[in-house]
Amino acid sequence: MPISQRLLLILGAIAILTIIIRSVRAKRILIEDSLFWIMFSLLLVILGLFPQIAFFFASFFGFQSPANLVFLVVVGILLIKEFRNTAKISLLKEKVNQLAQEIALQNKS
Amino acid sequence: MKILAIIPAYNEEACLANTVNELTSICPNIDYLIVNDGSIDSTPDICDMEKFNHIDMPINTGLTSGFHAGMKYALKNQYEAVVQFDADGQHKPEYIPLMAKQLQTSHCDIVIGSRYLSGEQAHGLRNMGSRLISHLIHQTTGAIITDPTSGMRMYGKQMIKTFARGFDLGPEPDSIALLIRNGAKVTEIPVSIRDRQGGESYLKPAKAAKYMLRMCVSLLLFQRFR
Numbered sequence: 001m002p003i004s005q006r007l008l009l010i011l012g013a014i015a016i017l018t019i020i021i022r023s024v025r026a027k028r029i030l031i032e033d034s035l036f037w038i039m040f041s042l043l044l045v046i047l048g049l050f051p052q053i054a055f056f057f058a059s060f061f062g063f064q065s066p067a068n069l070v071f072l073v074v075v076g077i078l079l080i081k082e083f084r085n086t087a088k089i090s091l092l093k094e095k096v097n098q099l100a101q102e103i104a105l106q107n108k109s
Numbered sequence: 110m111k112i113l114a115i116i117p118a119y120n121e122e123a124c125l126a127n128t129v130n131e132l133t134s135i136c137p138n139i140d141y142l143i144v145n146d147g148s149i150d151s152t153p154d155i156c157d158m159e160k161f162n163h164i165d166m167p168i169n170t171g172l173t174s175g176f177h178a179g180m181k182y183a184l185k186n187q188y189e190a191v192v193q194f195d196a197d198g199q200h201k202p203e204y205i206p207l208m209a210k211q212l213q214t215s216h217c218d219i220v221i222g223s224r225y226l227s228g229e230q231a232h233g234l235r236n237m238g239s240r241l242i243s244h245l246i247h248q249t250t251g252a253i254i255t256d257p258t259s260g261m262r263m264y265g266k267q268m269i270k271t272f273a274r275g276f277d278l279g280p281e282p283d284s285i286a287l288l289i290r291n292g293a294k295v296t297e298i299p300v301s302i303r304d305r306q307g308g309e310s311y312l313k314p315a316k317a318a319k320y321m322l323r324m325c326v327s328l329l330l331f332q333r334f335r
Binding site for chain 2: 021024025027030031032034035038039095098099102
């Protein structure tokens with residue numbers, strides 16, 4: 001991986017970290033929910049600092065370039081995250097419904 | 110001093126009644142509030158049957174939210190101090206008056222009941238986690254807290270307001286550290302605790318790992334920005 005690509009990874013990590021810290025500071029996100037993004041930016045930094053990891057797995061799985069592997073890993077992680085978010089929203093919908101039902105029943109009695 | 114014991118309860122049918130009866134017989138002058146956090150066992154039935162002072166969350170919202178609800182109740186009813194008290198029988202009520210005395214005589218905001226100050230030795234991973242949190246709190250705030258993960262804490266009047274209105278402020282070590290940074294005074298007194306008297310502990314390995322990650326990130330990174 002050329003140095004410019006490695007730099008890009010680290011810059012991306014710094015951007016994520018900045019956004020997260022700002023959000024925590026502005027009380028827009030719970031610390032609990034920021035942990036994923038902290039770990040995600042850490043992963044980008046590790047890949048940027050030690051491209052040997054990407055090279056090793058790229059040759060192991062037969063990728064043409066380590067950059068392709070990095071793409072796949074990032075897309076994969078975000079897909080999993082997206083699914084978990086969908087599941088979480090489902091549960092939140094259900095909880096809001098339960099709360100609405102509960103309040104309605106209380107107003108009746 | 111008007112003191113409220115907040116007793117968060119999620120599926121605590123096995124020991125809740127004993128805990129509350131012991132509390133009211135040893136400390137008759139202390140009010141309590143059970144926060145039933147959407148239990149799916151007979152916890153709410155026990156509260157109704159025994160006529161315990163309690164609120165029922167219609168859904169399970171987690172310890173932090175239940176604790177917030179208790180703090181709002183304390184603020185509304187003008188309590189001067191709040192003590193966190195476990196439903197599982199680990200905490201001994203006889204320490205509550207001692208903590209209250211410490212709160213008054215040392216003019217501090219939070220009193221922590223420390224298991225380690227009383228000479229108790231903890232072992233294994235749990236102890237290492239607690240030590241690490243202690244160390245991080247000392248590094249980032251300069252305060253020495255021997256037992257940051259103790260579940261027995263008493264909060265003064267100002268802290269009741271802070272917690273009732275706070276955002277992402279749970280009854281956890283990272284909140285204590287943040288409050289110390291913001292000028293709160295925290296002291297500890299030695300307490301001894303018992304094994305839980307029934308029911309199940311919620312701390313599973315994956316959850317414990319996430320807890321430690323949260324504490325480290327919160328103390329090392331976010332604390333200075335909040």
